[in-house]
Structures are given as C-alpha cells and as structure tokens.
Amino acid sequence: MSKGRFISSLRKALTEVSYGAALHGQVSAVLKTRMYIEHMFILMILGDMLGFPILPPYYSLRLLPYAVPNVKAWKHRFYRERDFTDVIYG
Amino acid sequence: MVWGLRDIVLREGGPRMVIFAGKGGLGKTTSSAALAYAAALAKKKVLCFSTDPQASLSDIFERNIFGKGEVEVAPNLYVVEIDADAKVGAYIEEVKQRIKDMYKLEEIPPEIEAYIDSSVAEPAMYESATYDAMADYLARGDYDLYVFDMPPFGHGIRMLTMADVLTSWVEKLTEVREKAREYDEIASKLKGERLVKEDEILNELKQIRDKLTTFTDFMRERTKSAFFMVMTPEMMSVHDTERALEAFKSIGLSLAGIVLNKVLPRDFHSSPSPYISYRYRQQESVMRVIEEKFGDLVVAAIPMFPREPKGLDGLREVAKHLVDGVTKLW
Ligand SMILES: Nc1ncnc2c1ncn2[C@@H]1O[C@H](COP(=O)(O)OP(=O)(O)OP(=O)(O)O)[C@@H](O)[C@H]1O
Ligand SMILES: [Mg+2]
Numbered sequence: 001m002s003k004g005r006f007i008s009s010l011r012k013a014l015t016e017v018s019y020g021a022a023l024h025g026q027v028s029a030v031l032k033t034r035m036y037i038e039h040m041f042i043l044m045i046l047g048d049m050l051g052f053p054i055l056p057p058y059y060s061l062r063l064l065p066y067a068v069p070n071v072k073a074w075k076h077r078f079y080r081e082r083d084f085t086d087v088i089y090g
Numbered sequence: 091m092v093w094g095l096r097d098i099v100l101r102e103g104g105p106r107m108v109i110f111a112g113k114g115g116l117g118k119t120t121s122s123a124a125l126a127y128a129a130a131l132a133k134k135k136v137l138c139f140s141t142d143p144q145a146s147l148s149d150i151f152e153r154n155i156f157g158k159g160e161v162e163v164a165p166n167l168y169v170v171e172i173d174a175d176a177k178v179g180a181y182i183e184e185v186k187q188r189i190k191d192m193y194k195l196e197e198i199p200p201e202i203e204a205y206i207d208s209s210v211a212e213p214a215m216y217e218s219a220t221y222d223a224m225a226d227y228l229a230r231g232d233y234d235l236y237v238f239d240m241p242p243f244g245h246g247i248r249m250l251t252m253a254d255v256l257t258s259w260v261e262k263l264t265e266v267r268e269k270a271r272e273y274d275e276i277a278s279k280l281k282g283e284r285l286v287k288e289d290e291i292l293n294e295l296k297q298i299r300d301k302l303t304t305f306t307d308f309m310r311e312r313t314k315s316a317f318f319m320v321m322t323p324e325m326m327s328v329h330d331t332e333r334a335l336e337a338f339k340s341i342g343l344s345l346a347g348i349v350l351n352k353v354l355p356r357d358f359h360s361s362p363s364p365y366i367s368y369r370y371r372q373q374e375s376v377m378r379v380i381e382e383k384f385g386d387l388v389v390a391a392i393p394m395f396p397r398e399p400k401g402l403d404g405l406r407e408v409a410k411h412l413v414d415g416v417t418k419l420w
Binding site for chain 2: 041064
C-alpha cells in the first residue's frame with residue numbers, strides 16, 4: 001500500500017469510526033473502535049518496523065515505550081490482514 | 091538602502107534568530123561567528139550554535155568547545171557545537187531505560203532492542219537530534235539572539251523544512267490520540283466509571299509539538315528571524331544564489347539580504363602582477379552582473395583577507411565589514 005493511500009484510508013477510518021460508534025452506542029462497539037484507533041496509532045509510530053517509515057525516527061523512538069506491550073500482537077495482526085483497511089474495519 | 095547588518099539585526103526590536111545560508115566554504119561560519127561576536131559587544135546575550143559535525147566553531151574561536159554544551163567564549167557570547175553522535179547515543183539509552191522502568195524489565199525484548207539499535211544507523215537520526223537541540227534552545231528562550239550556523243545550502247534548507255513535516259505529523263498523531271481518549275471517555279461513561287488516567291502519550295505529543303512550533307513560528311515570522319545568503323563574486327556563485335532564491339521563495343521564507351564575501355580589494359586593480367589585475371577585472375564584470383541581478387538585496391561586502399580570519403581579533407575585523415558596512419560597493 002502506498003503512503004498516500006495509507007493516509008487517506010486512515011483519514012476515512014477516523015471519520016467513519018466515530019459515526020459508527022455513535023450509532024451503536026454500545027460498550028463493546030466503542031471498545032472495539034478504541035482498539036482500532038490504538039492500532040492506527042502504533043502503525044504511525046512503528047511503521048518503520050514494517051517498511052513504512054512514517055514519523056522521523058527520533059520522535060517515534062520517544063513514543064516507542066508506550067507501544068511496547070502491543071508490538072508483538074500487532075505485528076502479527078498487521079501481516080495477517082490483506083490490507084490496512086481490513087485492520088480498521090475488522 | 092541598508093548597508094551592514096547592524097541596522098537589520100542589532101536594532102531595537104530586531105530578529106532573534108539569524109541564519110546564514112549558502113554553498114559550502116563561502117563564509118557561513120565566519121559570518122555567523124562575526125555577527126555573534128558583534129552582537130555580544132553590543133550587549134546582547136548571544137548563542138552561536140553550530141550544526142556542523144566538523145567542529146568549525148572550535149576552529150574559528152580557537153577553543154575546544156565540541157560537545158561541551160554552552161561555552162562562554164567572550165562576555166555575553168555563548169557558543170555550542172553539538173556532538174550529535176553522543177546526543178543520539180544518550181537518547182537511545184534513555185529510551186531503553188524508560189522501557190525497562192515502565193514495565194519493570196531486566197532486559198528489553200530482543201525485537202524491540204534490535205529495532206531501536208537499527209534506527210541509530212539512520213542519518214536522519216543525527217539531523218533530528220541536532221534539530222531537536224536547536225528547537226530546545228529556542229523554546230527555552232534564554233538568549234536575546236540566536237545565530238545558527240547551518241551546513242551547506244541543501245542540507246540546511248532540508249533541516250528547516252523538516253520542522254514543517256514534523257509538526258504536521260505530530261498534529262496527526264495528536265488527533266488520533268485525542269480520538270482514542272474520546273472513546274475511553276465514552277466507554278467509561280457507558281460503564282458508569284470515571285476516567286482518571288491522564289493520557290501520558292498525549293502530554294508527550296503536546297510537548298513535542300510546542301517545541302516544534304516555537305521553531306516554526308520563529309522561522310516564518312519576518313520580525314523574529316532573518317535569513318541571509320552568503321555568496322562570492324564569481325559567476326558560479328551568482329547562478330547558485332539565483333537558484334537558492336527560488337528555493338527560498340518556494341518554501342515561503344523571505345530573505346533579509348545577501349552578504350558578498352571574499353571580495354578582492356580595489357588596490358588589486360593596479361597590481362603589477364598581471365595575474366592579480368586580471369582576476370580583479372574579472373571580478374569587476376561579475377560585480378556588474380550581481381548589481382544588476384541582486385542590487386538592493388546585497389547588504390554587506392567582506393573583503394578577501396590575506397589570511398583566514400580566526401579568533402576574536404579576526405572576527406572583529408570581519409564584523410567591521412559585515413556588521414558596520416565599512417566596505418561600500420556601489
Ligand atoms: N573574507 C575572507 N577572507 C579570507 N578567508 C576567508 C574569508 N571568509 C572565509 N574565509 C575562509 O574560507 C574558509 C571557509 O569559510 P567558512 O568556514 O566560514 O565557510 P562555510 O560557508 O561555513 O563553509 P562550510 O560550508 O564548509 O561550513 C575558511 O577557511 C575561512 O577562514
Ligand atoms: Mg561552516
């Protein structure tokens with residue numbers, strides 16, 4: 001996936017997830033959405049690890065400590081999904 | 091027409107950040123050091139900061155200041171030559187320690203450690219570390235004037251545009267983080283809990299953003315910063331300068347003026363040496379082109395000295411021309 005396409009799917013996801021959650025108004029849906037946002041965030045910080053250099057490494061390292069617990073599960077998940085939008089829409 | 095940098099930089103309400111841009115070896119470091127010294131003599135508290143790994147400020151001030159933090163080389167004149175290698179090394183260790191502390195670990199998970207170590211090898215790391223140090227000094231605001239001695243043109247500009255890229259990324263991250271926080275709030279409301287935990291990441295992001303925007307604000311504000319181009323009276327330098335002016339325009343920076351360095355003195359004209367008088371005549375024809383193309387943009391001229399200007403005495407000599415404008419051209 002190109003960087004441009006990644007960014008546009010990110011933007012789309014951000015607007016659509018908020019709409020979706022308001023509609024459902026359920027804890028589980030909210031938590032699920034929350035998890036997807038977390039995935040996006042980690043992708044932005046650690047994109048480098050997967051060959052998507054997104055944030056310059058100096059500042060991504062500063063945020064890395066917060067992402068540590070998610071790295072393994074998340075890497076696995078990212079490689080399993082066909083496309084990043086699948087990660088978002090589950 | 092303004093002549094000499096005194097009226098541009100050292101006046102009341104003048105810029106607080108000055109950067110000399112230009113090709114390699116034309117006199118950026120010499121101009122930066124001379125202006126910084128003149129400003130200190132004019133009772134301003136000055137920081138002259140070098141982004142150059144070549145330790146050129148140590149050389150020109152004839153003091154070993156490399157990696158030593160802020161060193162006062164004359165009253166009110168502080169000089170920093172950053173050791174980017176050491177800064178990156180310390181930063182990496184800090185990140186690792188942070189991970190160990192946060193999760194009470196003895197060892198960092200190997201794949202994380204490998205990732206951290208691999209990022210050290212990236213040249214962008216050193217650039218960012220230097221850049222971060224510059225932004226830090228500016229954000230702290232301890233000085234009346236900051237003179238940043240940048241690497242040759244291309245790199246210098248890239249470092250400046252990096253500020254914009256970084257700021258917009260930090261903004262995007264903050265946006266995602268704020269969304270996450272919103273969802274935390276919704277979830278805890280639905281569950282009837284109260285959300286207490288501050289989002290540390292959000293705080294971290296805001297800190298980075300504040301630092302970066304201090305820098306971009308300085309850069310973009312005409313009243314806060316002044317960019318000068320250094321050139322020499324040679325046709326090649328004329329072409330480079332024309333291109334640089336375009337580049338400046340395209341990234342939205344305005345130029346405070348052009349400094350013409352290494353100008354052959356007038357008495358070369360009547361030199362008995364045909365070689366020297368020929369060189370002088372050649373310079374005269376380039377000068378006509380410069381006047382025609384850049385005219386009023388040229389704000390100071392520094393003669394070619396018989397030896398490299400070094401030490402405070404040498405810099406005072408340079409400053410007479412650069413700052414007080416004793417050499418007039420047209
Ligand atoms: N007016 C001058 N007369 C004589 N020598 C000069 C003059 N200006 C600069 N020099 C010498 O020219 C060399 C290059 O100058 P300087 O280091 O200031 O350039 P620079 O633009 O900072 O170079 P770099 O791009 O490598 O950082 C130095 O040796 C310096 O002493
Ligand atoms: Mg230099």
